[in-house]
Amino acid sequence: MKLIWNQKLSVGVDAIDDQHKELINKINDLTETIFKGEEKEKVVEFIEFLDNYVTAHFSHEEAMMLKADYPEIVSHIREHAAFITKLDTFKRNFNATGHTPELSFETQKWLYGWLLSHVSKQDKLVGAYINSKAGTA
Template sequence: MLVQWRDDLSIGMLEIDVQHKLLFDKFNAFVNAYQSNQDTDEIMRMFWFLEAYAVTHFKEEEKLMQQVRFPDYAAHREKHLAFIDQINQLKERLKAEGLTQGVVNTMTTFITSWLIDHISTMDRAIGRFVINSAVPPGI
């Protein structure tokens, strides 16, 4: 299940929007690798890279929230930590069960819905806050 970027997911902050699009690209590369029966090691490398990029993105987003004094920083960070925890649980399941259709379906369903929901609600709130606060867009 590929996830497609939609313009309505844009939060109005170029740096964050570009990172979100890259998250979608990395996720889709993982799904495509699995669906095209690439080597298991290659598929796993794509998943680990997706995970690492998500963590990097979260750190950048959290740094931005601190810079602009985003009032819901703590709650937003908790969502990031919950995502990472869920990914860690999926990694453990991958280790135990291997790269099965069931595990991949669980992963893709979780990641797809989480990304779209998180971006369209939590991240959009950051964009609105920055715009309404007249925080310089370069931050």
């Protein structure tokens, strides 16, 4: 199963949408690596790669929220931080056990679920807010 970006996931800000598309590619690559049965070192390497991309993406989003004076910035940043913490937990688990089917499915389910829910709720609110401010400026 692969995640595919579609218009329903658009937050209405091109720069964020482009990063989300790239993020989806990276998540698909990671889950493919896991399910191909690659060595745990390779999986951990991919998780680190995803971690770096996500950290840069979150910083970008957070800078946009700050610039726009987004009122829900604190709770949004908390969701980002929770994602990074959980990703670290998966990285540690893969390091410890290698990929068991349970861990692989759990990781995929969580990554897909988190992304779809965070983007379609939280990030859309940010996009709408930024666009509404742009309209009044």
